[in-house]
Amino acid sequence: MAPAAGLAEKVRSAGFDRTANRWQLPLTDAQLASAACAFHLRAMTGSVAEAGQPVRPRPRRLLRHRPRNRPLGSHTPAPPRSEH
Numbered sequence: 001m002a003p004a005a006g007l008a009e010k011v012r013s014a015g016f017d018r019t020a021n022r023w024q025l026p027l028t029d030a031q032l033a034s035a036a037c038a039f040h041l042r043a044m045t046g047s048v049a050e051a052g053q054p055v056r057p058r059p060r061r062l063l064r065h066r067p068r069n070r071p072l073g074s075h076t077p078a079p080p081r082s083e084h
Contacts, residue, residue, distance in 0.1 A: 003038070
């Protein structure tokens with residue numbers, strides 16, 4: 001199914017209404033059906049972007065746990081392990 005006539009132009013000209021806090025995208029019935037079909041196909045086939053995965057892998061950073069009540073720099077080292 002080909003996209004409805006004029007759909008690409010309408011999507012590019014969509015505007016954000018700050019008072020309503022939503023995007024405004026007036027579409028004709030044919031354009032709405034075409035967009036709904038595209039969303040359905042995207043949902044059925046899946047997408048890396050919707051899965052929240054990065055498009056290209058990035059190095060992972062090690063995050064260290066810090067208790068909430070302890071300020072930075074006040075870490076007390078753990079006692080040494082005793083071997084049996």
